[in-house]
Amino acid sequence: MRYVIIGGDAAGMSAAMQIVRQDQEAKVTTLEMGVIYSYAQCGLPYLVGGIVDSSDSLIARDVETFRNKYGIDARVNHEVKHVDTEHKRVSGDDFEVEYDKLLIATGASPIMPPWDGSDLKGIHTIKTIQDTEALLADLTEDVRHVVVIGGGYIGLEMVENLVEISKQVTLVQRGSQLATIFDEDLAEKIHDEAKSHGVELRLNESVKGFKGENYVSHVVTDKGNIKADVVIVATGVKPNTSFLQDTGIHLHPNGAIKVNHFMETNIEDIYAAGDCATQYHRVKKRDDYIPLGTHANKQGRIAGLVMVGKPKPFQGVVGTSILKFFNLTLARTGLSSREIEKQGYPYQTVTIDSRDIAGYYPTPEQMTIRLCYHTETEQLLGGQIIGKAGVDKRIDVLATALFHEMRIGELEDLDLAYAPPYNGVWDPIQQTARRR
Template sequence: MKVVIIGGVAGGATAAARLRRLDENAQIVMLERSGYVSYANCGLPYYVGGVITDRRKLTLQTPESFHDRFRIDVRVRQEAVEIDRASKAIKVRNLETDEVYRESYDKLILSPGAHAVIPNLPGIDNERIFTLRTVEDTFKVHGFVETARPASAVVVGGGFIGLEMAENLRDRGLDVTVVQRGGHVMPTLDADMAAIAHNHLRSHGVKLLLNSDVTGFEERADGAVQTNLAQSGPLAADMVVLAVGVAPESALAREAGLDLGVRGSIKVDEHMRTSDSDIYAVGDAVQVKNYVTGQDALIALAGPANKQGRIAADNICGIASTFTGSQGSSVLKLFDLTIATTGLTEIAAKAAGLDADYVILSPASHATYYPGAGSMTMKVLFERGDGRILGAQIIGTDGADKRIDVIATAIRAEMTAADLTELDLAYAPPYSSAKDPVNMAGYMIENILEGRVEQLT
């Protein structure tokens, strides 16, 4: 059996390793358009900020290490330009030599990922405007910061990459302004929780412009970039980072006639199989099910991509594995705060037609009589009828990530508020309280559902 994998990073690399473990004799070829087949995508902003100092740490595997360990034929700087489904072959262009050749397959895995959205705006091709999606992007930004020594930056977009870049550039001493089109940063937060993040950004010297539309860019006489805004005057900065989101890299699948789904993503079944039974797809380019609502969704995160790569490999090797959906669990470091989310926001729950309510509590990270306790703010959503947990947002210092993982597990197990009260969680004064914040959320929801408390929000 010959399996060709288009794209590496999380999904493709995981699929390749799993295939080899399941089949010692399979011929496995991995084609990667960039120069890096497996890298720490989520660590890229921290290399720019100087937290990660060795660029080699960003590369998890190389073509040589993949071959030495797994006997996988990994080819970087090779772009798949066409899929011939009838003859089960791929047209590949070597980006170093411009040579074009054909590569046959028995099974094909698409792991093309997603590309940074670059809006069609005047002046967008200015050399001081950057995106951050690949290792090459990172080295470009890092090189500019090191050599040009910019004093200021405008970050367009307040999602994960935008806020991580704002933090890392601020830590390097730059004057940073975040421009956000919507009314609050972080789409995984509701507005009430995002307000905490807004205040924290401002307390660390980051300027924040909300409800601001960028209309274009201009090069100034001094070499700086001017960002023009619809609602206010222009901003001048030494550099601009575009972080307005990503879009699925599905052109190859579309041109091959494969079925597409949400926002042009590649449509797959629960086995990660496309509309062609010999072609699978995984990662940021595929449509999945939202685990909480059951609705079609596009959730671009490394955790689901890794799981999908393993599941695709299993099915190719005759193991009937299924991907049951993603609930979008995520965590973000914002200076000395942790922002963690899982499941639905209040807005998303209402949009899905669920009869949802929520509680907000502000527990300590551990017993307050033990030194070093910090506070966290938790918003936990539940279904009014049976108390099923739908989602959570937690912002705090120590322990926020721990609690979001417990609630993420509760959502996966379809637990209710009553189940949260019964969870037997580890306790010692340096780590928690005898009644853990997760237990407390369950108690509060239980009181509301039983009519013992009337909540005013």
């Protein structure tokens, strides 16, 4: 059986490893457009901040390991430009490979809006190790002013790590709040945290272009010019699927490949997984697009199992994410108020300020918790938590509750761990549920 995988990162190589483990006779070919396999994209901002000391630390397995230890024909600098679904082959500028089963795991690429001057040197996007190394080469000691455009995951993480290396940072966001996955009033805590670390926030400001002689010197917005020695554009990503336009493979309106619970596309023997594919959202009850490494690894593993005839369904996502931003941890799962309103569900929210541990134990930290629930059924719809400590374990409890479609009142009945150094006798999420 000839298995071909397009893409050599999380989803692609998770699938490849399942195939070689389950099918000893498998012939697996992986086609990666770059030169680096299986690396931790989520660690790239911390490479900039010096918390991760080397890009080599972010590589889980190098290409030689896949070739020599696992017998995978792992190719580099192989960009697939066409898929022939009738004759079952893929091709690029100077190669062609036939397949029996094909997995598309091409990921996503940063969006660079068509702004004037975007080709100037010193303007960067962050998605690969090469991207990050190019940015680091520009972040010399002479560089003082860095402008980050976009207040999502990558933008916030880059801001923190740039401050860590003593850069003066301006963050430009065209909307009224950073981190739009949170409710607007909770986002004020994020704004305050940014300002307390010397970050200049430019909200409700739209970028129009860039100025400079060969190298960027200013970001041009609808409100004026912002001095910039280096610029980082973090305005989102788009699925790498443009090469599939003439294949008949069904795509989501945003370009992601539509897949079912078994990672199958509408074309027989073609599968997709990771940031180029859709994910089923268990709360919304429909396909969504939430490109995260956790989803990519799970979807890739399932795709590999399905391809070798050991089907296991992907159970979907509930929209869980977590982010460190200076001294705060920002976490959410399920739906925000804004998303619930789009879904049209009747809902209520309950919000409290609580402590991560027993109040009498030394150094308790405050956290703000918001739960959203269905007014008629009391089914939990989402949770948001912002605080300095203990946020991560609470969000995982809420994610588990959402996965199992629990009602908000059932949170009170959970048997959660308690000892004064770790919790109060009533966990903060149980305290919140009791206030409904």
